[in-house]
Amino acid sequence: MKQTTEKIIELNNITKTYASGITAVSDFNLYVQKGEFVTLLGPSGCGKTTTLRMIAGFELPTEGEILLNGKNISTLPPYERPVNTVFQRYALFPHMNIFENIAFGLRQKKMASGIISKKVKHVLDLVDLEGFEGRSVNTLSGGQQQRVAIARALVNEPEILLLDEPLGALDLKMRKEMQLELKEMHERLGITFIYVTHDQEEALTMSDIIVVMNEGKIQQIGRPEDIYNEPKNVFVADFIGDSNLFNGIMTDHLKVRFCGGTFDCVDDIEKGTHITAVVRPEDVIITNPDEGTIWGRVDSVIFKGIHYEITVICGKNEVVIQSVNAPKVGEFVGLQVDPDNIHIMATGDSTNYFMADIRPDFRLEFNGKHLDTSVTAIISGSSRREDGMLVNSLGDAIDPARTKIMIGIHPKDITMTDQIEEGLIDGYISNLVYKGDHYSYVIHTEIGQDFVVDDEYLWNMNDHVGLIMPVEKMTFKLK
Amino acid sequence: MQIFKLSRKSLGIPYGIFLILFVVLPLLVLFYFAFTNGQGHFTLANLSDFFTDPNTLGTLFYSFAVALVTTALCLLLAYPAAYFLATSSLKQKEVLLLLFIMPMWINFSLRITALKEILTVIEGNLARYPFANAVVGMTYDFLPFMILPIYNTISRLDPSLIEAAKDLGANERHAFLKVTLPLSMPGVISGIAMVFLPAMTNYVVLDMLYNSTYIMGSLIGSYFSAYNWHGGSMIALILLAIIILFTILTGTDQDDRASGTGGALL
Secondary structure, three states: OHHHHHHEEEEEEEEEEEEOEEEEEEEEEEEEOOOOOEEEEOOOOHHHHHHHHHHOOOOOOOOEEEOOOEEOOOOOHHHHHHEEEOOOOOOOOOOOHHHHHHHHHHOOOOOHHHHHHHHHHHHHHHHHOOOOOEHHHHHHHHHHHHHHHHHHHHHHOOOEEEEEOOOOOOHHHHHHHHHHHHHHHHHHOOEEEEEEEOOOOHHHHHHOOEEEOOOOOOEEEEEEEHHHOOOOOOOHHHHHHOOOEEEEEEEEEEEEEEOEEEEEEEOOOOOOOEEEEEEOOOHHEEOOOOOOOOEEEEEEEEEOOEEEEEEEEEOOOOEEEEEEOOOOOOOOEEEEOHHHHHHEOOOOOEEEEEEEOOOOOOEEEEEEEEEEEHHHOOOOOOEEEOOOOEEOOOOOOEEEHHHHEEEEEEEEHHHEEEOOHHOOOOEEEEEEEEOOOOOOEEEEEEEEEEEEEOOOOOOOOOOOOEEEHHHHEEEEOOO | HHHHHHHHHHHHHHHHHHHHHHHOOOHHHHHHHOOOOOOOOEOOHHHHHHHHHHHHHHHHHHHHHHHHOOOOHHHHHHHHHHHHHHOOOOOOHHHHHHHHHHHHHHHHHHHHHHHHHHHHHHOOOHHHHHHHHHHHHHHHHHHHHHHHHHHHHHHHOEEEEEEEHHHOOOHHHHHHHHHHHHHHHHHHHHHHHHHHHHHOOHHHHHHHHHOOOOOOOHHHHHHHHHHHHHEEEEEHHHHHHHHHHHHHHHOOOOHHHHHHOOOOOO
């Protein structure tokens, strides 16, 4: 643990609720150490920009406190905070030339004009825009405006530089260049950077610490490597990089079963726990069919420049693989994963998820049987167009043939039956664990997907059962 | 293709005819009368008469004074209102804006007649304060034309510019003076152009207020009603020259955004 004095900023129990009743950020706790490059990462609407705006002073937290060097600044107006912001769309003053834009903050401090010119020249050198003093804002390219915006913030020598998606408006090549430049600038200046982005690659490239956010809450805080290799939950695993996520169960000590196979793993989790396994596409090894832990047929091979992206269908599971060697489409292959490369997360919630197809008549189909509901009934505001397309409430047309519905159902809502035909799907009990007041079963089905079922009665291993799943207990998500 | 081109062009013909009949020809006639005398000979006498006659010069300065005070008053009333409307997070601000511009949709003579009655009640005799009445009448009439362009420019300002100013250490007042005010100038200039020039000439307002003072518009009217077409035309031309000069000086013709004064509402 480093000393408390090194914490430059602390956000304690910060909650922001707008007058409209929407909570943008809830119970946010974070401290940043002096000189760190911290990135708030998350999808749009996750509260990352609101958090940054509260640090800048543009928004006041509804609850909680913000400490800067131990001093509470929660209610200070922005102009009294020793932090400066680089805005998403630069926000350069169009009625001032570059010099005046950069000098704005210094003039507010009533500095002598000689010192101002010197400082402006210095930061212009820093951002590689020597001699741009007299240019007007609208003669500059996006990248140049970006640099001016950075210079305008840095010239005030802020304790913390806040950057709100500063590279969002630049093209890819420029963005990559600026990423490296910003990173280098951070190392050279030693100023604390708090950076907001929705681009996970950008966050991984630049940051010392990443704060992954979703729906106003922190999902995980950690170094880029940790966030990538040891995601704490399904959201982080899914958001950071491409990953394969499988629902499974611990079948034995250091043994995990998912995707129709039993793998060795290194996470010591209690037997019988429902888990989500995360396997990165680059960690799946393609082998001969007889050497694989699981088997499947190659569905697609896409060339991605430095590697191929290969999709293999194993039962009902789709496994995405990145490899420099490409198998043929339709080929039967075996798949292995090194125990180190299987990351296991215990799921508090062991909901079963499976994919259903949409039939032309808009009813849902799974395992060759139709469900007693239709796609228009589960997506509010949607309707069927004459040409057979699905139209959602926003008026977007969706092709039902290319769309799947992810159905979720909780283990306690599935009933097992001896009458095989009554079930939506059938299978054999491959695992059972007593959970105090009920048994938790794993049903291995022919399509390769395991279902978890809770039942208070004892069934036997290898019993053949049908699974009855009431439609009203299901949750649906368009995929 | 040929036919299509032809038909596209021919769409402009009706307006072209209108333009020639009612704009170009009258302008030529105006020029002709301004620079000729009763016998049809070329003369600059109408021009020199205007600048030597103390009456006409007096009227010019009086009109200037009325227009100047009217514009200043409009600006003083309109800017804070427009600023408040544009920056407030009020949900009903569209309604408020509507209330400000609603008078424009009510018949002009009705409005001025109502104003006349009110002024009569207050002042007793309208003849007592002719200058003040002229200014009040004009201000009442032209205020919406000042509010709209200013409102439009301020509400189109990127809020992050104000935030940037505050972020860089400017308090509310400085952020306003250094950023909002200079960036709203196109709207202000546009508003001035829409108020100042009509305020110099719109003598109907004065007539309806039983105001016996002369502004440029009334002067021209009096020349024509006395059948002095030559002198009247010259004054109209001089006014036109002033307008053109004003437009060039303020550069309003170059700034499309500023002159777009909420056409939808007008």
